Structure formats: structure tokens, C-alpha cells
Amino acid sequence: MTKMNSPRPFTHIDTWVFDLDNTLYPHHVNLWQQVDTRIGEFISAYLKISAAEARVIQKDYYRRYGTSMRGMMTEHGVRADDYLAYVHQIDHSPLEPNPAMGAAIARLPGRKLILTNGSTDHAGAVLARLGIGEHFEAVFDIIAAELEPKPAPQTYDRFLRVHGVDPAKAAMFEDLARNLVVPHQLGMTTVLVVPDGAKEVVREDWELEGRDAAYVDHVTDDLTGFLERLSRK
Numbered sequence: 001m002t003k004m005n006s007p008r009p010f011t012h013i014d015t016w017v018f019d020l021d022n023t024l025y026p027h028h029v030n031l032w033q034q035v036d037t038r039i040g041e042f043i044s045a046y047l048k049i050s051a052a053e054a055r056v057i058q059k060d061y062y063r064r065y066g067t068s069m070r071g072m073m074t075e076h077g078v079r080a081d082d083y084l085a086y087v088h089q090i091d092h093s094p095l096e097p098n099p100a101m102g103a104a105i106a107r108l109p110g111r112k113l114i115l116t117n118g119s120t121d122h123a124g125a126v127l128a129r130l131g132i133g134e135h136f137e138a139v140f141d142i143i144a145a146e147l148e149p150k151p152a153p154q155t156y157d158r159f160l161r162v163h164g165v166d167p168a169k170a171a172m173f174e175d176l177a178r179n180l181v182v183p184h185q186l187g188m189t190t191v192l193v194v195p196d197g198a199k200e201v202v203r204e205d206w207e208l209e210g211r212d213a214a215y216v217d218h219v220t221d222d223l224t225g226f227l228e229r230l231s232r233k
Contacts, residue, residue, distance in 0.1 A: 007217035008189040010230055014110035015170040017159075017188070018136075019150075020123050021116065022175040023223070025095055025130060027195035034090040035122075039068050042086050046078060066149035067117050073147065080147050088122040095129035101224040102132040107231035114139040115159050115172075117149040138163060150179045156186060173223070177210020184215035191218045191226070 018024055021032045036058075044054035061071020069087075072078040105112055112135055116123055120141045127133035140162065145155045160167055167186035173193055174180050180190040192211060211219050220226040 010171060010189060012169055013108075013171045013189060015163075015165050016105070016108050016110060016112045017115050017165070017170055017172045017183075018112070019116060019172075019174045019176075019179065019193075020114055020118055020126055020139075023173055023193045024101070024114075024132070025098070025126065027175065029094050031090070031092065031094055031126075035087050038087040038089065042083060043068065043072065046072070047076065066151060067142070069142070070147065070149050080142070084119045084121075084142070088119055088125075092125045092129045095126060097129070097131040098224065099131060101130070101227065102135055104224055104227035104231050105132060105135045108227065111165075112136050113163055113165070115150070115156075116140070117142050117145075119143065150176075151182055153182050156182045160186070177213055177216055180210075180213075181215050184217070189217050190215060191220060192216045193223050194219060194221050196221050 021035075025031065040051060040054050040058050043049075043058050044051050047054065047057070049057075057071075058068045061068045061075070065071040065074060069078070069080060069083045072083060073080060114123060114127075114136055116139065118141060120139050120143070123139045123141060124133065127136065140159045142149060144162065145152075145158060148155045148158075150156070159165070167183070167188045170183075171189040171191060172180060172183040173191045174183075175193045177192055180192060184190045194211060210216060218226075
């Protein structure tokens with residue numbers, strides 16, 4: 001599955017930037033569903049409200065603030081450390097090693113970086129299970145972003161500055177189309193990673209939108225295959 005609307009090419013790319021969750025592993029693993037559940041538990045306990053009420057707040061903050069954590073910090077003064085420590089206590093065992101993806105990433109010319117709204121601890125656990133951590137130069141997480149999540153423009157600016165990335169020579173891989181708006185404006189080649197249509201996934205409707213947006217250069221439901229094709233060019 002590849003979108004072709006005069007997309008930006010990859011011939012000039014020297015920096016490859018990847019989101020983590022639901023991007024570097026398949027959506028249908030539903031690992032993020034565990035985090036999603038723990039976020040609801042945290043909100044319910046912190047605000048002393050029912051699970052149903054917490055769910056409404058969780059999804060509202062996620063959509064309005066970029067992460068539920070940012071909403072809880074802004075609206076209720078939650079400490080990021082407490083939140084992150086709780087919500088990322090999950091079972092990473094559903095993730096399986098992906099040597100084919102690792103080999104494809106290794107063959108891409110230039111640097112490879114991760115830009116995630118999660119924590120470095122969570123990223124480290126995911127990369128270790130996938131067996132691909134050695135291919136990445138660095139992880140830029142929510143702490144490095146000074147707790148400002150994607151799609152905040154200042155987060156991308158900070159990421160580019162910290163790692164000395166020229167956006168005109170960079171590609172961004174993401175599972176949420178809204179997180180590609182700013183990268184595309186900055187000049188990055190953008191790739192939207194969507195669920196395999198043959199698998200069951202747990203996503204909000206709005207999270208699956210944006211495939212035909214002008215700021216999405218390429219769309220794929222098979223990241224490993226997509227990267228293998230790129231590395232052969």
C-alpha cells in the first residue's frame with residue numbers, strides 16, 4: 001500500500017526519524033492498549049472518579065493536548081514522573097524480535113533516531129524486545145521534549161535542534177497523521193504507517209484518519225517491506 005500524490009522522494013534523505021508505538025511494531029499487537037488501560041486507571045484513581053468518567057477525560061485530553069498526561073498536568077497538576085512510572089508498567093512480551101526490520105533499517109543510509117511521546121524506559125523495552133535498538137543513534141522522548149508532546153511545533157523544533165537534523169534531508173515515520181503536519185511543513189518527507197487491514201486493531205476513529213492528507217507523502221501498512229524496498233533503491 002503506497003500513496004502516490006507527487007510525494008516527496010527519499011533520494012536526498014540522510015536522517016530517518018521514527019515514532020515508536022504502533023509504528024515500529026504492528027498495530028494489531030495492541031501493546032498500546034495496555035498503556036491505554038493503565039492511563040485510565042491512573043486518571044480514575046487520581047481524580048477519584050469512575051472508570052467510565054475517567055475514560056471520557058482521558059480521550060478528551062489525548063485529543064486536545066497531544067497526550068492524556070499533558071492534559072492531566074495542565075488541568076490537575078499531575079507530576080510527569082508519577083504518571084509515566086505507572087502507565088508504562090506493562091507486559092512487553094507480545095512483541096517479537098523483528099530481524100528483517102532491523103536489517104532494513106541498518107541498510108538505510110545515514111542516521112536513525114526515535115521521536116516518541118513515551119519515555120526512554122518504555123522505548124528501551126520496546127526496542128530490546130524487537131531486537132533493533134542497536135540501529136538507533138538516540139531516543140528523543142517526552143522528557144527531552146520538556147513534557148510538550150507531538151504534535152506541538154516546539155517539540156519538533158527542539159528535536160531538530162538537539163540532534164542537528166536538517167528537516168529538508170529527513171524522513172518521518174508516524175502512525176498518527178496529525179503528527180506529520182508540522183514535519184511536512186518543515187520540509188520532511190512523511191510516511192504514515194497504518195494498520196494491516198486484515199488484522200483487528202483497537203483505535204479511535206480519528207486516529208485512523210489522514211491517509212489522503214496533503215501532508216502525508218507516503219502510506220504503508222507494512223513498514224518492514226516499505227523499508228526493504230527503500231534500501232534496495
